[in-house]
Amino acid sequence: MAHIDYYFSTISPFTYLAGTRMEEVAARHGATITYRPFDVIAAFARTGGVAPKERHPARLELRAQELRRQAAKHGLAIDLDPPLRAVNAAPSSYAFIAAEKAGGGDLGRLVHAFTGAVWRDKRDIAEDDVIADCLDEAGFDRGLAGMAMLQGAEQYTRNLEDAVNAGVFGAPFYIVDGTEKFWGQDRIEDLDLFLSGKL
Template sequence: MAHIDYFFTAISPYCYLAGQRLEEIAARHGATIAYKPLDMMALFARTGGVALADRPECRRAYRLQELRRQAAKRGLPITLKPAHFPTNPAPAAYAIIAAQAAGGGDTGALVHGLLRACWAEERDVAEDAVIRDCLTAAGFDPGLADRGLLAGAETYAANLEEATARGVFGAPFYITDRDERFWGQDRLEDLDLHLAGRL
């Protein structure tokens, strides 16, 4: 059975624009997914990435146009400058880690729900109430927001170390069990073709 490790952050607009296409692709090919949220700013510091605030104006302006176009292409609502971006993604990441470990709900729906909360609903995914709402909507116990914080923090840090060791440098980033790497929501079609044996 194929497997995909998905490295991401709960506040990336490009992760939001992926929608739930990863889950659709995995279902089509009988693949499993491991969700690995991580600290993107720490990853950037290790891999040569540049924080949005430190990018030249021409790159920031292009990013806004590209987000608008990609959202329209995918039929996803988007707020280009949401009220709660950037925010601390760690609380949402800990909830995702706890939910994945606990089971009983839809982890992909949880991840997308948190991203949608930020990019379409202008909600702060660092807030406990928002996290609880997203857990509930994805079929999880909202109490997971309060449990496993230490384990969540440890896994969050471990995901960063693993990502660095495996060549991850941005988000979304997908790695198959055969170490084929795909960076960006615009490479999901290539991941699909790869799993079909056509790339």
């Protein structure tokens, strides 16, 4: 049985565009998943990348076009200039870690709830009430918002170190059985083909 380490950011528009398609692929192949929220901006700095705000206008223009096209392709609403897109990802990531430990909900839906709150709904996922709404949407206890922050912070830091050590430099990023790497929501089809033994 294959195992997927899923590195993602709760503020990544490309993680939002992934929806729950990776989870559907994993279920089809009986693969297990470890969810690893991490600080993608810090990862950029450590792996030769550049944060979006520092990129050349030509790159930002193409990025905006790609986001629009990919959202349309997958039937997802997207606001290409949400006022809260630069929000702190740490609180929602801590809450995700707490939810994973608590159980009782759908982790794939929770990733999509957080990213959708930013890129679809213009909400600040650093606020406890927004975090609670996302937890509830994915079937988790709303009371997890604001809880276990220290434990979540420690895991979040470890996830960044694990990501850099594993060769992760963006989000979403999928690693199968510790070796086969797929970067981006547009590589989920390739992930499916790989798990099918066709790649």
